[in-house]
Amino acid sequence: MEKIKFFSPDDLSCGMNLQKSEVILNEYYQGTRKIENINDAIEIYNIKKFFDNKLYLTKWTPTDIENFEKIIANIFGTVARYVRSVDDKNLENTYQETVFYYKSDFWRLIDKFKTYQNISVDIIEKLLFSSKVRLNEILKSKNLTEYYGIELKKYMLSEKSTAEILLDKYEIKHFREKEEIYLPKELSNHDKEIILLNYIDSDVPNLNYLRLIKNIQSNKDKIEVSPRTLLKAKRKAEEQEERFFEKSSGMEMETTVIFSKHAEKEVFLDNEGVKTTATYSSKWIEDNLDQATLLNNFIYMFEFVDR
Incomplete structure (x- = not known):
């Protein structure tokens, strides 16, 4: 991983990333390095997150830390200007240039600097339907989800795998903290049920998700389904179980x-x-x-x- 990435305060690579951050910040201060592309901008954002979480090298003095924070504050103005320059004309290319472990950070910065105001709903819809942007990356941003609510709803109703996002949010018990996923307010409980029905009727729905659907306890504030949908999921799950586990047959994968x-x-x-x-x-x-x-x-x- 050439670029610095902040994962969590207890990530094993913190020490190495802080050593690399020291070199990079000094290069920016000396003028031998500058932000030339979106990955450079996102890297500064990640370096800043180490300092925001009070993670420092033990050899750094309070003066060192203060100086590094001043350098970051100065560079971050350039980061803001770079991200705010993203618009309809360059969004797709800029996103494609973003390395894969910075994809989520890309949208976080689009959110942070309100760059979405430069990006039309038509462009977002085009990128979603062409599979050039991952839905769950956008849904991690509350502001983006609200801003593109109608387009996100349209895409979610057309994409069968969206059901897995709904079930992951409402039905799966997670044993560690996960990033919040937001849903567009335009997505009604009826829409959610349609998404689940589309999934049940799809060619190869995941048996584990079918089992989740058939056991849903309806809640109007989360996800609400009819007894008919629960029964349909139950029958589809039984059909798959019989096909998968019947002694006289197998399933080629x-x-x-x-x-x-x-x-x-x-x-x-x-x-x-x-x-x-x-x-x-x-x-x-x-x-x-x-x-x-x-x-x-x-x-x-x-x-x-x-x-």
Whole structure:
């Protein structure tokens, strides 16, 4: 991981990232480094988060910390101007240039500096329906969700996998704190039920999610479904269980893992029915061999472990 990333106060790479931050901040102060692209801007945002959380190297004196905070405050003005320059004309290219572990931070900064006021609803809708933007990244921002509520609702009603976002928010018990997911206020309980029905009727709904749907306890403030929908989910789950676990039959599944030097993205996952293809950039892995990045690969690329 070439760029600095703040994950959490107890992340194992904090010390290494703070050492790199020291070098980078001094380079900005000396004028030998400047913000040239969106990843540079997001990197400063991540460095700032270490200081916001009072994370410092033990060798730093109070004067060192004060000086670094002044440097960050000065550079952050440039970050703001850079992010506010994003508009309809350059949004797609700027987002595509953003490295994969900065994607969520991209939208956080779009929210923070109210840059969404420069971005038309038509552009957001286009990017959503072309799968160039991930829905859950936008839904992590309350302001973006409110601003693009109508367009987000339209997309959610058309995309069957949206049901998994609803169930993850309302029905799954999480054993660690998760980022809040916001839903557009335009999305009614009736809309939510339609999303669940679309999922139940889809070609290969996940059996675990079907089991969640059939056991939903309706709550008008969260998610409310009719007995008919619960019964439909129950029957679909039983149908899958019978098909999956019948002794005389089996289910063919295919998983493909590809390491390519020519992959355009660090990681790309393609799920088509029961076929999953994971393509990884071997060049990116080979070019980023520091221990912190190798460890984080198992979190953010391979998803073997969480933070």
